[in-house]
Amino acid sequence: MSVEFVASSFLPTRWGNFTMHGFIIPETGKEHIALTMGEWDSDEPVLGRIHSECLTGDALFSQRCDCGYQLESAMRRISEQGKGFILYLRQEGRGIGLINKIRAYDLQDQGYDTVAANIKLGFAADMRDFSICQPMLAHLGIHKVRLMTNNPQKIKAMQDAAGIEIVERVPLEVGDNPYNHFYLQTKAKQMGHLLKIDRVEK
Numbered sequence: 001m002s003v004e005f006v007a008s009s010f011l012p013t014r015w016g017n018f019t020m021h022g023f024i025i026p027e028t029g030k031e032h033i034a035l036t037m038g039e040w041d042s043d044e045p046v047l048g049r050i051h052s053e054c055l056t057g058d059a060l061f062s063q064r065c066d067c068g069y070q071l072e073s074a075m076r077r078i079s080e081q082g083k084g085f086i087l088y089l090r091q092e093g094r095g096i097g098l099i100n101k102i103r104a105y106d107l108q109d110q111g112y113d114t115v116a117a118n119i120k121l122g123f124a125a126d127m128r129d130f131s132i133c134q135p136m137l138a139h140l141g142i143h144k145v146r147l148m149t150n151n152p153q154k155i156k157a158m159q160d161a162a163g164i165e166i167v168e169r170v171p172l173e174v175g176d177n178p179y180n181h182f183y184l185q186t187k188a189k190q191m192g193h194l195l196k197i198d199r200v201e202k
């Protein structure tokens, strides 16, 4: 998939000053962004996060998931190191979109888990496409990554991306709370996420 770089700007945040880079997918018109801090050589492993949009967690402070906590923690860690990147991909709800995520939450309120809810709605458990990461990272001059994630599928997707090497997985286990504990257990048990949380039902 081709990605067109459009523009960059200064983005001061509560966790330091980033540069924001805007990209567009010509075929779909979909917009994605990257945040970067600092500079790197082309063969230098760069600390980073590939984050999928979660309006509820990232912007509305929802405790149903761990997304907002992970985004904050990733930005803090990059700021502490003085360099790193975040790809913020607009694939809300693991790719099913915001309104369908609300439908999936409604089903979860009725007892379905996050995987079963997606399937009940006629979707796969995870509909995301990480192929856009390769051209975005190439544009940023990043070829080696220390990736903040608990999701082995994401690492596998990046291993298939030409010219990008994941040299290290940096765990990002934050935000476990009573409202998302079952969701985190489901991610660990059914989606293979590498989480050290108690896997026994409470």
Ligand SMILES: Nc1nc2c(ncn2[C@@H]2O[C@H](COP(=O)(O)OP(=O)(O)OP(=O)(O)O)[C@@H](O)[C@H]2O)c(=O)[nH]1
Pocket (backbone or CB within 6 Å): 050, 051, 052, 053, 054, 055, 065, 066, 067, 070, 091, 092, 093, 094, 095, 096, 101, 104, 105, 114, 118, 148, 149, 150, 151, 154, 172, 187, 193
């Ligand atoms: N369909 C659906 N999407 C959800 C749900 N909860 C969170 N999401 C979305 O899941 C995506 C985040 O995926 P996760 O699997 O939590 O995390 P990840 O980014 O793959 O893995 P990490 O790198 O370890 O965080 C975001 O797009 C969220 O909007 C849910 O219950 N149903």
Ligand SMILES: [Zn+2]
Pocket (backbone or CB within 6 Å): 054, 056, 057, 058, 065, 066, 067, 068
């Ligand atoms: Zn979320």
